[in-house]
Amino acid sequence: YGSPFKFLDYAEGVGQVISGEQPTEQDKRIKVPLSAPDALAVNTLGQLAENPRIVALRNFIMGWHVSYLSAEDARGQPEAGPQEQLSKTGDNLANVIQHLSEEYPERLESIFETLRARVPRIENVTADPMPDGRLLLQIKDAPFSKPVMARFASDGTLKMLAYLVLLKDPSPPPFIGIEEPENFLHPRLLYGLAEECQKATEATQILVTTHSPFFLNALRPDEVRVLWRDESGYTQCRALGQDEKVQAFMNAGAQLGDLWMEGQFGVGDPLTREGMPVQDGGKP
Template structure:
C-alpha cells in the first residue's frame, strides 16, 4: 500500500512528470476521507484549545475542543443536546470548562445529571455515554469530509438509541457521504432498502458485495408482507453473513 509519505515523495518529481497531477488529486481525495473509530479513553480527556476544534478527529480525541467550537452555533448545540437527552435522559446539560488541574488553554467536558448534586466529568462517565456523545457529535459536524467510514456503528450503543442514530445518519448523508457497517438487525430495521448493502462470502473466501441486488431485496420484503428488513436479514432471507 502506498503511504501518504510516499505520495508526497512522488509529488516532489519534476512538474513535467505526467503522473504528478493524478497523484496530487489522489492525495487530495485521500486526505478528505475519515475512518471514524472513537477512542473512548482519549475522548474523555481535556484537549487544548486550537483550530482542531473545526474538525472532529478520526479517534474523537479532540472531542472537548470540537464541542467547544460547535457550541458557538447555538442552534447546532441545542440540537446536539436534545439528541443526547433523548438517548441519555438523565443528562440535563453539557458544560465545557477549564479543568483546575490543567493549563488554562484546555477544555474539558462535564455532564450535569438529574439527581446528582455535582457534575460528572467525562473521564468518569460510562463507556457507552462517551461513545454516543462521540457519534452524535460526528453527525452534527458542520464541516464533514468527503467520506466518513464507520466500522460497527452500533458498537456500545443502547438498542433504543439506534433509531435516532439511523435518522441522524440519514440527515448527515445529505451533507457528505457515509459508509458504515453493522451486525445489528435492530439498526438495519431502521434503514430503507436502498440504504442497505448485504455483504457475503463465497466458499473460496472472496467477498460478495452486494450479496443481493436491490430489486431482489425489495422482492423479498414484499413477499414477506413487509416484515422489518433487519428481521429478514437476520433470518438469512436477504443474504449476507452475520
C-alpha cells in the first residue's frame, strides 16, 4: 500500500511506529501501549485523526471485499431497496441491480451487454418490487416472451451475472478477493470471466484463487502465483513471471492452464510430491 508506518510487536501488546517516508537516524520510535495483547496497532491507532497515514491504511484494509458468490443465495427475494455493493454471497443481487437501474442505467446496460456475449440468448434482467415489499429478480431469455424468475435460472447464469455486477461496480472497493470462480460455471465461460477480471484491475486490485486451468489460460505469467505447502506445513509461493522455462513456452504460443496440467510449473501438482517442487532433474 505504500504506508510509511511500520507496526511491530503485536503479541506484546505494543504498537511501535516509525514515521516518515524514508526513516533516518533522526526519526524516533514511539511505543504506544495497546488495550490487549491481541489488539492490532493499525486498528487501534487508525481511529485517531492524529495518525492520518494509519487512518488511510486502516480504511484501505476495511474496504477489502472478499467474495464467495452463491447461486442459491442470489435466487432469494430480499426486501426492496437499492443497495450499492454486492454482499459476500450475492444474496442482495436484486438490490444492487435495482440501485444500478436507478443511478447507473448505462453501467447496467453494459453489464447486460457483456452477459449476452457470455451467456447466449439472455436479453436482460429486471428487479421489480412486489406487493409484499420484496424484490423479484427476473431473467428474460430470447426464445420466450416473458421473463422467468431467478429461482428457475441456471446456476451458471446467476453466477456470471453476479460476477459482472461485482466487477463493473461504479465505485469498486480498493481490493476484491474472489474464491474459486469456476464453481457452477461452464469451463468455456472461464476465459471470458478472467478477461473481465483483467479489465476490472484498471479501477481496483483483484486477487482470484482458482483450481481451473481454463481460467488460467487467459492470464500472463506475471499475473500468477502458485502456492503449495512445504514439508513443515507452511504455505510457499512462486511467481510464474520469474520462471524462464514457463516464459519460453508462452513465447512459443503455449497457455498457462495447459502448462499447469502438463506439470511444467514444477510445483503445485497435488499428485507429485504433494504439490512441493520436483527434485533436480524433474523427477518426482
